[in-house]
Amino acid sequence: xxxxxxxxxxxxxxxxxxxxxxxxxxxxxxxxxxxxxxxxxxxxxxxxxxxxxxxxxxxxxxxxxxxxxxxxxxxxxxxxxxxxxxxxxxxxxxxxxxxxxxxxxxxxxxxxxxxxxxxxxxxxxxxxxxxxxxxxxxxxxxxxxxxxxxxxxxxxxxxxxxxxxxxxxxxxxxxxxxxxxxxxxxxxxxxxxxxxxxxxxxxxxxxxxxxxxxxxxxxxxxxxxxxxxxxxxxxxxxxxxxxxxxxxxxxxxxxxxxxxxxxxxxxxxxxxxxxxxxxxxxxxxxxxxx
Numbered sequence: 001x002x003x004x005x006x007x008x009x010x011x012x013x014x015x016x017x018x019x020x021x022x023x024x025x026x027x028x029x030x031x032x033x034x035x036x037x038x039x040x041x042x043x044x045x046x047x048x049x050x051x052x053x054x055x056x057x058x059x060x061x062x063x064x065x066x067x068x069x070x071x072x073x074x075x076x077x078x079x080x081x082x083x084x085x086x087x088x089x090x091x092x093x094x095x096x097x098x099x100x101x102x103x104x105x106x107x108x109x110x111x112x113x114x115x116x117x118x119x120x121x122x123x124x125x126x127x128x129x130x131x132x133x134x135x136x137x138x139x140x141x142x143x144x145x146x147x148x149x150x151x152x153x154x155x156x157x158x159x160x161x162x163x164x165x166x167x168x169x170x171x172x173x174x175x176x177x178x179x180x181x182x183x184x185x186x187x188x189x190x191x192x193x194x195x196x197x198x199x200x201x202x203x204x205x206x207x208x209x210x211x212x213x214x215x216x217x218x219x220x221x222x223x224x225x226x227x228x229x230x231x232x233x234x235x236x237x238x239x240x241x242x243x244x245x246x247x248x249x250x251x252x253x254x255x256x257x258x259x260x261x262x263x264x265x266x267x268x269x270x271x272x273x274x275x276x277x278x279x280x281x282x283x284x285x286x287x288x289x290x
Contacts, residue, residue: 003232004232004233006228006232007228007229007230007231007232007233008229008233008237008241010225010226010228010229011225011226011229011233011237011238011241011242012241012244013222013225014221014222014223014225014226014229014242015222015241015242015243015244015245015248016244016245016248017218017219017221017222017225018222018242018245018249019100019244019245019246019247019248019249019251019252020218020249020252021087021091021096021100021214021218021249022091022096022097022099022100022249022250022252022253022261023096023252023253023255023256024210024213024214024218025043025046025088025091025092025096025253026091026096026253026256026257026260026261027210027256028041028046028207028210028211028214029041029043029046029092030257030260032256032257035206036206036207036210038204039201039203039204041203041207042197042200043088043089043091043092043093044085044088044089044193044196044197045197045200045203046088046092046211046214047084047085047087047088047089047189047193048190048193048194048196048197049203049208049211049214049215050084050088050211050214050215050219051084051185051186051187051189051190051193051215051219052186052190052215053211053212053214053215053216053219053220054186054215054216054219054220054223055183055186055187055189055190056216057215057216057220058179058182058183058186058220058223058224059183059186059187061179061183061224062177062179062180062183063177066176066177066179066180067180068176068180070173070176072169072172072173073169073173073176073181073184074188075165075169076165076166076169076170076173076181076185077184077185077188077189078188078192079162079163079165079166079169080162080166080185080186080188080189081185081188081189081192081193082158082159082162083103083159083162083163083166084189084193085189085192085193086155086156086158086159086162087099087103087155087156087159089152089155090102090103090152090153090155090156090159091253093149093151093152093155094149094151094152094153094155094156095149095152095250095253095260095261095263095267096249096250096253096261097249097250097253097261097263097267097271098140098149098152098153098156098267099152099155099156099159100156100245100246100249100250101136101140101156101246101267101270101271101274101275102137102140102153102156102157102159102160102274103156103159103160103163104160104245104246104274104275104278105133105136105137105157105160105164105274106160106161106163106164106167107129107164107167107239107278107281108129108130108133108134108164108277108281109160109161109163109164110164110167110168111126111127111129111130112130113164113165113168114168125280125281126281128277128280129277129278129280129281130277132273132274132276132277132280133273133274133277133278135273136269136270136271136272136273136274136276136277137157137270137274138270139266139269139270139273140153140266140267140270140271141153142266143264143265143266143267143270166185178227178230179227182223182227186219186220226238229241239278239281240279243275243278243279246271246274246275246278247275250263250267250271
C-alpha cells in the first residue's frame, strides 16, 4: 500500500471517528436502552471529560522541545474551548444533524473573515460556496425559528464560528507542531470548563468508561490519524474526505435515538446546501479555473 493510499485511509478513518460524536452524546443524554443516561449528566460535563481524557492521552506524545507559548496559542485554545462546549450543548439539546452541519460552516466563515476582515483577495469559488452555505443556514433557521430547538441551532452556529476562529489560529501557527497545538487545545478546553463542572457530581463508572472512549480513543485517535494524513495530502483533499463526517454523523445518531434524531425536510434541504457548498469548495480545481 502506497503512502498516499495510507494517508487517505487515515483521513477517512479520522472522519469516521468524528462522525460518531452525535451518537456518543445521545447515548449519554437520552434513554437509548443502554442506561448510560442515568444518573443525569450535564452536557458541559460531557464536553469537559471528553477533552480531559483526550489531553491525558495526547500530552505525553508531545516532546518538550515542541512546547511554545505564543499569544496566538491562547486565542486558538479559547476558540477550541468555545467550539467544544457549544457543539456538545447543541448536540445534547437538539438534533445531531443540525449541530454537525452548522459546525461545518466553519470554512465559509474563514473565507468571509479572511476576505472581509483580513483583506485577502476574493475568488469566485469561495464566494459561491459562502452564498450557498448561507442559503443552507437560512433554511435550517427557517425550520427551527418557532420551535424549542432554536437555542440548539444558535449554539451550533456559534460552534461553527468558533471552529473558524480556531482554523485561522492554526493557520497563523503553521510552523508549530500539530501535536503540541492539538494537545494544548485539549488541555486548555478542559481547564476552561473545570470551574463550571467542579461542583457537578462525578459521572458513574460506566459513564466514565464511555467518556474515556469518547475522548481518549475517539477524539485523540482521530486527530492523530488526521496529522498522519496531512503529511502527504493537500488541505483540499483532506477537506473533501472529511465530508464523511457531516454525512454519517446524523445516521449514527438516528440509529441510537430514532425518536429524536429523525431529520426534518428543513434539515435535509439545509444540509444539502451546506454539504453541497463544501463539496464544491473542496473539489479539485482544473488549471485555469477559479
